Amino acid sequence: MNRIKASLMPAALMGTLLIGSGLATTSFAQDPYTVGVEASFPPWAYVEAGEFKGIAIDAMEAIAEEAGIEIEFQDMPFPSLIPALAAEKIDILATGLTVTEERSENIDFTIPWWETNDVVLVPEDSDLNVFTAVCCGASVGVQGGSSQQAWMEENVVNSSDIDVELSKYDNYVTAVDDMAIGRISSVIVDDTSAQEYINAGKPVKMAGKIYIRAPLALAVSKGDPQEILGDLNQGILAIYESGEWGKIVENYIPGVTVPAIPGHMPDFVDTYQKPVAGLPELGNE
Amino acid sequence: MDIYDVLLRDFPFLLKGLGVAIVLLAALLVIGFVLGMGICLVQLYGPRSRLVQWPLVLYERIFRGVPIIIMLFIFFYGISGVWDISAFGAAVLAMGLRSAAYQSQIFRSAFQSVPAGQMMAARAMGMSKIMAIRHIVFPQAARHAIGPWTNEFSSEIKETSLAYVIGVVELTRQAHYIITSTQGNVLTVFAVVALLYFILNRTGNSLLYALERKLAVPGFEK
Numbered sequence: 220m221n222r223i224k225a226s227l228m229p230a231a232l233m234g235t236l237l238i239g240s241g242l243a244t245t246s247f248a249q250d251p252y253t254v255g256v257e258a259s260f261p262p263w264a265y266v267e268a269g270e271f272k273g274i275a276i277d278a279m280e281a282i283a284e285e286a287g288i289e290i291e292f293q294d295m296p297f298p299s300l301i302p303a304l305a306a307e308k309i310d311i312l313a314t315g316l317t318v319t320e321e322r323s324e325n326i327d328f329t330i331p332w333w334e335t336n337d338v339v340l341v342p343e344d345s346d347l348n349v350f351t352a353v354c355c356g357a358s359v360g361v362q363g364g365s366s367q368q369a370w371m372e373e374n375v376v377n378s379s380d381i382d383v384e385l386s387k388y389d390n391y392v393t394a395v396d397d398m399a400i401g402r403i404s405s406v407i408v409d410d411t412s413a414q415e416y417i418n419a420g421k422p423v424k425m426a427g428k429i430y431i432r433a434p435l436a437l438a439v440s441k442g443d444p445q446e447i448l449g450d451l452n453q454g455i456l457a458i459y460e461s462g463e464w465g466k467i468v469e470n471y472i473p474g475v476t477v478p479a480i481p482g483h484m485p486d487f488v489d490t491y492q493k494p495v496a497g498l499p500e501l502g503n504e
Numbered sequence: 505m506d507i508y509d510v511l512l513r514d515f516p517f518l519l520k521g522l523g524v525a526i527v528l529l530a531a532l533l534v535i536g537f538v539l540g541m542g543i544c545l546v547q548l549y550g551p552r553s554r555l556v557q558w559p560l561v562l563y564e565r566i567f568r569g570v571p572i573i574i575m576l577f578i579f580f581y582g583i584s585g586v587w588d589i590s591a592f593g594a595a596v597l598a599m600g601l602r603s604a605a606y607q608s609q610i611f612r613s614a615f616q617s618v619p620a621g622q623m624m625a626a627r628a629m630g631m632s633k634i635m636a637i638r639h640i641v642f643p644q645a646a647r648h649a650i651g652p653w654t655n656e657f658s659s660e661i662k663e664t665s666l667a668y669v670i671g672v673v674e675l676t677r678q679a680h681y682i683i684t685s686t687q688g689n690v691l692t693v694f695a696v697v698a699l700l701y702f703i704l705n706r707t708g709n710s711l712l713y714a715l716e717r718k719l720a721v722p723g724f725e726k
Contacts, residue, residue, distance in 0.1 A: 259684035
C-alpha cells in the first residue's frame with residue numbers, strides 16, 4: 220500500500236505531467252524486496268480486514284526475519300505474477316506456486332516447501348465420479364495459467380479423444396461458485412485449496428484425487444539478479460527445522476500432514492542441480 | 505461472522521479502493537482533457553501540414569483501436585524495460601493517453617458544431633484567430649461538449665476497475681479480497697460494489713449536468 224500512496228500523491232498533483240519520478244518506482248539498494256502475491260488464493264495468500272494473511276505471507280515474513288531482509292507485499296492477479304517476476308517488477312513470488320518445467324525456464328525456484336496433489340471437485344449432490352467428472356462432454360473449471368490447466372491440457376484435452384471442455388477462471392473461488400450454479404460440472408484444484416473450500420462449508424465434495432506429487436516453491440527472477448535465492452533456501456530450511464513452518468501451516472490448515480523439506484526436487488529445474496544455492500550439500504547430480 | 509458483518513468491517517477498505525479509483529479517474533481525465541484539447545485545436549486550427557496532422561491521426565486511431573487491457577499490459581511490462589514504472593503510473597498513463605484520443609474527438613465535434621460563419625465574422629471584426637477561438641468559438645463549443653463528455657466520464661469510471669490486472673488495488677480488487685477470504689458471496693459483495701460505482705457515476709454526472717444548466721445561455725439555441 221505504501222507504494223501506491225507514494226506514487227499516487229505526485230500523480231494527483233502533477234496531473235498532466237507525464238514525466239516525474241513520482242510515477243516511477245526507482246530501486247535503491249536499501250529498498251525492501253517486493254514480494255508478489257496473489258491475494259485471492261486462500262490458504263496461501265489472502266486479505267482479511269485489510270491485512271495480508273496466509274501460509275505464504277506468514278512464512279515469507281518468517282524467512283525474511285531469518286535472512287535479515289526487508290520485504291513488502293505487492294498483490295497481483297495470478298496470471299500477471301510470473302510475467303511480473305520475469306520482467307523484474309517484483310523480486311520474489313510467494314503464493315501457492317507449483318514448480319513446472321515451463322515456469323522454470325522463465326523464473327528460478329527455491330527448494331520445494333510443499334507438495335500437492337490435485338483433486339476433482341464436484342457439487343455435493345452430484346453422482347459424478349472421478350472418471351465421469353472429467354470426460355464425456357464435461358465442462359471442467361481451472362484457474363487460468365495454473366498448473367492444473369497445464370496438466371489437464373497436456374494429459375486430457377490434447378492427448379486423448381476424451382471430450383472435455385476447459386473453462387478458465389480468474390481465481391478458484393469463482394470457478395467453485397460457477398460449479399455451484401451448474402455452469403460447469405467439475406473443478407480441478409489442488410488438495411490444499413479443496414480442503415479449504417470444504418471446511419468453509421461450500422456445497423462441494425472430492426470425487427477423487429490425481430496423484431501428481433507437485434512441488435510448490437517460492438521463485439525469484441531468472442538468474443537471481445538480486446542474489447537472494449541462497450538466503451531464501453536457507454530461510455525455508457531454517458523455519459522448517461525450528462518448527463515455525465509447522466505452526467504456520469497448522470494455523471491455516473488444521474490437522475494437515477506437513478511434507479518434509481526439502482521434498483522431491485524434479486530434475487528439470489536447473490536451480491535443483493547440485494549445488495543448490497545456499498545449501499551446497501543438496502541437489503540432483 | 506456472516507457476510508454482512510464482514511462487509512461492515514471491511515467497508516473502509518472498499519472506500520479506500522474507491523478512493524484509489526477516484527484518484528486514478530481524476531488523473532486520467534486531466535491528462536485526457538489537456539492532451540485531447542490540444543489535439544483537437546491542432547487538428548482544427550493548426551498547420552495543415554501532413555507532418556503535423558498524420559501523427560495525430562495515427563495516435564488517435566491507435567489509442568481508440570486497441571483494448572485498454574492490452575494497453576495496460578504494454579505500459580506496465582513494455583515500458584519497464586526503459587523506465588521502472590509503477591502499476592499506478594502505468595494505469596494513469598495508459599488510460600489517460602487513451603482518454604485523450606477519445607476526448608479529442610468529443611471536442612472536435614463540439615468545435616465543429618459552431619457554425620463556420622461565426623469564425624469568419626469574428627475575423628472580419630478584426631479579432632485575431634486566437635482571440636476568435638478564445639472568445640467566440642470556445643465558449644459555445646464548451647457548452648456543446650459537456651453532454652458527450654458525461655459519456656467519457658461514465659465509461660472511464662468503469663474502466664478503472666480493469667487496472668487491477670497489473671496490480672492496482674482499487675475497488676474491484678478490494679471486493680475480490682472479501683470474496684476470496686470469505687470463500688464466496690459473489691452476489692452480495694459485487695452488489696455493494698456496483699452500488700458504489702453507481703453512486704460515484706450519478707454524482708459526477710449530476711455535477712456535470714448542473715454545470716451544463718448553469719452555463720446555458722437563456723433564450724439561446726432553444
